[in-house]
Amino acid sequence: MSVITVKTAPIEGQKPGTSGLRKKTRVFMQPHYLENFVAAIWDAIGGVAGKTLVLGGDGRYFNDRAAQVILRMAAAGGAAKVIVGQGALLSTPAASNLIRQRATDGGIIMSASHNPGGPDEDFGVKFNMPNGGPAPEEVTNRMVAATQSISEYRIYEAQDADLSTLGTSGMGDMKIEVVDPVADYAALMEKLFDFDAIRTLFQSGFRLRFDAMHAITGPYATAILEDTLGAPKGSVVNATPSPDFGGGHPDPNPIWAKDLMDVMMGDGAPDFGAASDGDGDRNMIVGRGCYVGASDSLAVLAANARIAPAYAAGLKGVARSMPTSRALDRVAARRGLDCYETPTGWKFFGNLLDDGRITLCGEESAGTGSDHVREKDGLWAVLLWLNILAKTGKSVQEMMNDHWAEFGRNFYSRHDYEAVDAEKANTMMDRLRTRLGDLVGSDVMGATVESADEFAYDDPVDGSRATGQGLRVAFAGGGRIVYRLSGTGTVGATLRVYIEEVSDDPATFTMDTQDALKDMIARADQIAGIREFTGRTAPDVRT
Numbered sequence: 322m323s324v325i326t327v328k329t330a331p332i333e334g335q336k337p338g339t340s341g342l343r344k345k346t347r348v349f350m351q352p353h354y355l356e357n358f359v360a361a362i363w364d365a366i367g368g369v370a371g372k373t374l375v376l377g378g379d380g381r382y383f384n385d386r387a388a389q390v391i392l393r394m395a396a397a398g399g400a401a402k403v404i405v406g407q408g409a410l411l412s413t414p415a416a417s418n419l420i421r422q423r424a425t426d427g428g429i430i431m432s433a434s435h436n437p438g439g440p441d442e443d444f445g446v447k448f449n450m451p452n453g454g455p456a457p458e459e460v461t462n463r464m465v466a467a468t469q470s471i472s473e474y475r476i477y478e479a480q481d482a483d484l485s486t487l488g489t490s491g492m493g494d495m496k497i498e499v500v501d502p503v504a505d506y507a508a509l510m511e512k513l514f515d516f517d518a519i520r521t522l523f524q525s526g527f528r529l530r531f532d533a534m535h536a537i538t539g540p541y542a543t544a545i546l547e548d549t550l551g552a553p554k555g556s557v558v559n560a561t562p563s564p565d566f567g568g569g570h571p572d573p574n575p576i577w578a579k580d581l582m583d584v585m586m587g588d589g590a591p592d593f594g595a596a597s598d599g600d601g602d603r604n605m606i607v608g609r610g611c612y613v614g615a616s617d618s619l620a621v622l623a624a625n626a627r628i629a630p631a632y633a634a635g636l637k638g639v640a641r642s643m644p645t646s647r648a649l650d651r652v653a654a655r656r657g658l659d660c661y662e663t664p665t666g667w668k669f670f671g672n673l674l675d676d677g678r679i680t681l682c683g684e685e686s687a688g689t690g691s692d693h694v695r696e697k698d699g700l701w702a703v704l705l706w707l708n709i710l711a712k713t714g715k716s717v718q719e720m721m722n723d724h725w726a727e728f729g730r731n732f733y734s735r736h737d738y739e740a741v742d743a744e745k746a747n748t749m750m751d752r753l754r755t756r757l758g759d760l761v762g763s764d765v766m767g768a769t770v771e772s773a774d775e776f777a778y779d780d781p782v783d784g785s786r787a788t789g790q791g792l793r794v795a796f797a798g799g800g801r802i803v804y805r806l807s808g809t810g811t812v813g814a815t816l817r818v819y820i821e822e823v824s825d826d827p828a829t830f831t832m833d834t835q836d837a838l839k840d841m842i843a844r845a846d847q848i849a850g851i852r853e854f855t856g857r858t859a860p861d862v863r864t
């Protein structure tokens with residue numbers, strides 16, 4: 322065995338954000354950049370000697386090269402085995418499943434999720450724990466510390482491992498097991514849902530369009546929806562993963578999945594449309610002529626999950642990230658379920674799931690999931706929707722109408738201002754932070770501010786505290802505005818403004834969301850000075 326020790330030095334800015342370390346691909350390709358971070362991961366988890374890890378990624382540019390580096394560093398660290406998805410591919414939820422199912426010591430996922438891919442776009446690396454979930458802050462803090470003091474790393478000298486052939490090979494003393502990326506995940510889905518009911522639905526002529534956005538869910542969706550459940554061939558479009566996602570932006574929202582939106586809003590639209598993101602953990606649901614916001618989708622799934630075999634015994638509790646609309650809270654209140662409010666970032670759900678406090682959780686950022694893995698899961702959400710539609714016989718629009726009739730409607734939209742000058746964005750947030758106290762009790766364009774604070778979270782399981790998790794302003798009557806800076810962007814700052822208004826008046830339920838939120842949107846600008854600070858007159862993305 323030949324291990325080389327390479328001298329290196331700390332590199333600025335290797336600090337994981339909301340979900341792992343995300344940077345421009347060319348930054349990751351700089352000498353020592355990836356290696357330093359991987360060495361810091363090994364450090365943060367107490368080394369890899371004797372451990373078994375999972376490795377895979379979403380197939381974006383540099384995925385294949387990074388996999389070889391990580392394997393050589395695992396071998397140098399004395400890892401016993403690395404289980405790799407064929408071609409170094411694994412969707413994020415499938416990686417989470419493999420980590421759990423094979424009782425491993427964790428895994429590395431190579432992805433920048435919904436961010437575009439390519440030599441001039443984004444790359445990312447994150448570590449998931451033995452429970453299958455993203456590393457908590459305590460562990461990522463150790464990674465950061467390690468990146469700041471690194472002076473050398475160890476790497477095994479070897480040719481590339483063959484990751485194209487299924488089976489087990491070796492690198493020094495370390496075993497490399499190449500597995501089918503889809504098989505175990507597909508088997509898990511079959512256990513959770515009533516596949517016969519969904520098959521019958523497709524046999525009855527139900528039409529689906531699943532847009533894989535040239536990303537990793539293509540092979541998963543084709544295998545499950547078309548080959549297993551009988552959706553007509555061609556129901557899954559853009560199904561072949563490409564290193565730059567076909568030049569697109571693999572984020573399932575009405576802007577970036579516009580092709581799907583056009584089809585679903587047009588004449589002769591299929592019954593059901595869905596899209597997933599770069600690494601397969603996000604989802605967008607759209608019915609014929611009916612877009613379902615992520616917060617609403619979460620609420621509908623929570624209200625109807627018992628229809629699916631996996632959740633027939635009922636939910637233990639539910640959770641949502643703080644900026645996610647409170648439509649879920651209404652369901653929880655009616656159904657007598659505990660409802661937790663966590664900071665943005667799937668990692669915060671991990672303890673609640675592990676502790677058996679919740680079964681289902683989700684976020685406004687197109688993420689929904691359950692205790693079946695420890696990541697959000699795009700295809701899972703699509704299958705749960707299909708299971709519910711198959712058993713109720715309702716259309717998506719009927720599901721939404723019935724939901725609002727029972728629970729009322731939380732109109733909700735997120736406005737993103739992308740690549741804003743970071744200093745200006747921070748100044749805006751700082752100024753608002755200092756004014757929060759004065760806002761309480763004041764009138765803003767005809768609405769009274771009931772509370773205004775900066776969100777902090779005390780984890781009820783391990784007692785850890787997360788501070789600085791977004792500025793929120795709540796109004797009498799149930800409206801709310803939340804301001805946050807994204808932790809996943811790679812250029813400047815992305816300002817996210819989350820706007821919510823509630824209505825119990827059925828006459829308003831079919832209103833256009835942006836129209837219903839018009840006054841709240843104006844208040845958001847008045848309170849924070851968004852236009853003034855960003856120099857923008859409109860957001861880049863409205864979800």
Ligand code: G16
Nearest residue numbers: 339340434666667684686807808809
């Ligand atoms: C990640 C996290 C999510 C979070 C989202 C947006 O998603 O896993 O929990 O909601 O980022 O974060 P931010 O608002 O900080 O950009 P993904 O799909 O990018 O892994």
